[in-house]
Every structure is written in structure tokens, then in C-alpha cells.
Amino acid sequence: MISRSGLAVGFSVLAFGLAMSPTAQAQDLSFDSPYVEFGAGGNWQELALDNLSSSSNYTPSSTEVSNLELGADLYAAVGATLIPGLRAEIQGSYHTNSGARFDVQSEGSATLTADSATFMVLANLWKDFAVTQGMTFSVGAGLGLGSSQQTAESGAYTTDINTTGLAYMIGAGVGFDIGSGMVISLTYSLSGIAGGTSGQVAFDSSDSDDEPFTGDLSSSMNQSLTVGLRIPM
Known part of the structure; x- marks a missing residue:
């Protein structure tokens, strides 16, 4: 997992590169070639269960049977x-x-089962580098607002862990010009909510004399691989 300091370095390097770009120094900013882009792909994320406790003298232990399956990323x-x-x-x-x-x-x-979902609205900057005729390599980063929800169920207990805050993204990809100004992109990105997402969940014990177990459920960053279509407006 990339640390917050690593993300900060990544944003700093990108900002420094953009600021020192001779093109950026020589030209005034303008808003040309507007476009819309739609994309979808796979999303990877993991959950962790820690700090288990019980009202009894026994210390609970957990076994990960399965983690989150491959999910979807739509943008x-x-x-x-x-x-x-x-x-x-x-x-x-x-x-x-x-x-x-x-x-x-x-x-x-x-037994605890859990799902995860994240929604983000970001302001992104992308720097494109020409590789060959009709092909570009891009690096980018973004900041904005995001909301994440983990839903955990254990017997009669259902817990929603909701986190809203500063959202971030760093990514890299390639673009292929397919004519008429349209571009097909393939992008890998890391994104999440600053500070991470975590919360306490309860477990429905099979022992009727035992109070519910509790524990902390936390999620990792989202890792996405997406295919997009950029369409000029």
C-alpha cells in the first residue's frame, strides 16, 4: 500500500514538472479542445479486520475466508x-x-460479510507526452471530495461505516487516437479518501450467553484499471 507521504511526493513531483514545463512558461492558459470521456473497468480493494474484543475472558480471533472480489469502476x-x-x-x-x-x-x-463502495468527484490534471504518431503516455493527479461506505453484516447485526472527506487520485495511462479527435485510453489509478476509512462493527455470536464481539473494519485504497473513450465536443 502506498503511504500518505508517498502520495504527497507524487503530487509534488507532478506539480513541479508542470510548473517547470517550458510550454507552460511560454504560453497563456486557455480552454481549448473541450471533451467528454466515459470509461469502465475493474477495481481492486481489500478489507482488514483488527482489534477484536469480547466481554468474555476469551480473546476473539479471526480467519479471513475471502476478501473483496474484483469489482467495477465507472467514471x-x-x-x-x-x-x-x-x-x-x-x-x-x-x-x-x-x-x-x-x-x-x-x-x-x-461470521461477518462485507461490501464496499466509493464515490468521488475530482478535479484532475493530466500531462500528455507524445510517444509515437497517434499514441500518448499520460500521468495525472487529482483532488476533490469523496464518500465511502462499507456495509458489514453478521447475523442480526448490520453496520454501515460511512466516511466523507478529501479524496485523491494518482494515475498513468496510454491513449490511442482513433480518428475524428476521439481517443481510447487505458489507465491505471490509485484513489481513496485521505486518512483512510475504518469503523467498529459488531458480530452476532452463536453462544447465547456471550455478548456480541466487536472489531475494527478498515479498507485499503482503490486500484483501478479502466478503458475510456474521449470524445471531442
């Missing part, structure tokens, strides 16, 4: 060229994963 963006090779856009994205399961043992036993 739409509207943007424009600021200067040649530099794009700015507003992007909305939705990431979803399901299928996590943890078995917990104490005096009794319990």
Missing part, C-alpha cells in the same frame, strides 16, 4: 486542454466491491 469526465499537452477535467467516479467474509471465534463463533 465520466468533462475537460479541456489548458496548453498543448496539459489537460484539466472534472471527473465523477464510482467504485464497488463485494464478497468479503471473516470467521470469528471466541466462546462462540460468528
Whole structure:
């Protein structure tokens, strides 16, 4: 997992590169070549279960039966060229994963299943580098607002962990010109909510004399691989 300091370095390097670009220094910013982009792909995320506790003298232990399965990433963006090779856009994205399961043992036993979903609206900057005729390599980063929800179920207990805050994205990809100004993109990105997402969940014990177990459920960043279509307006 990339640390917050690593993300900060990545944003700093991108900002420094854009600021020192001779093109950026030589030209005034303008909003040319507006476009819309739509895309979809796979999303990877993991959940972790920690700090288990019980009212009994037994310390609960957990076994990860399965983590979140491959999910979906859907996005739409509207943007424009600021200067040649530099794009700015507003992007909305939705990431979803399901299928996590943890078995917990104490005096009794319990099973927890969990799903995760994240929605973000970001302001992104993308720097495009020409590789060959009709092909570009791009690096980008974005900041905005995001909301994440993990839904955990254990017997009669259902817990929603909701986190809203500063959202971020860093990514890289390639674009292929397919004519008429349209571009097909393949992008890998890391995104999430600053500070992470975590919260306490309860477990429905099979031992009727045992109080519910509790634990902390937390999620990792989203990792996405998407295919997009950029259409000039």
C-alpha cells in the first residue's frame, strides 16, 4: 500500500514538472479542445479486520475466508486542454466491491460479510507526452471530495461505516487516437479518501450467553484499471 507521504511526493513531483514545463512558461492558459470521456473497468480493494474484543475472558480471533472480489469502476469526465499537452477535467467516479467474509471465534463463533463502495468527484490534471504518431503516455493527479461506505453484516447485526472527506487520485495511462479527435485510453489509478476509512462493527455470536464481539473494519485504497473513450465536443 502506498503511504500518505508517498502520495504527497507524487503530487509534488507532478506539480513541479508542470510548473517547470517550458510550454507552460511560454504560453497563456486557455480552454481549448473541450471533451467528454466515459470509461469502465475493474477495481481492486481489500478489507482488514483488527482489534477484536469480547466481554468474555476469551480473546476473539479471526480467519479471513475471502476478501473483496474484483469489482467495477465507472467514471465520466468533462475537460479541456489548458496548453498543448496539459489537460484539466472534472471527473465523477464510482467504485464497488463485494464478497468479503471473516470467521470469528471466541466462546462462540460468528461470521461477518462485507461490501464496499466509493464515490468521488475530482478535479484532475493530466500531462500528455507524445510517444509515437497517434499514441500518448499520460500521468495525472487529482483532488476533490469523496464518500465511502462499507456495509458489514453478521447475523442480526448490520453496520454501515460511512466516511466523507478529501479524496485523491494518482494515475498513468496510454491513449490511442482513433480518428475524428476521439481517443481510447487505458489507465491505471490509485484513489481513496485521505486518512483512510475504518469503523467498529459488531458480530452476532452463536453462544447465547456471550455478548456480541466487536472489531475494527478498515479498507485499503482503490486500484483501478479502466478503458475510456474521449470524445471531442
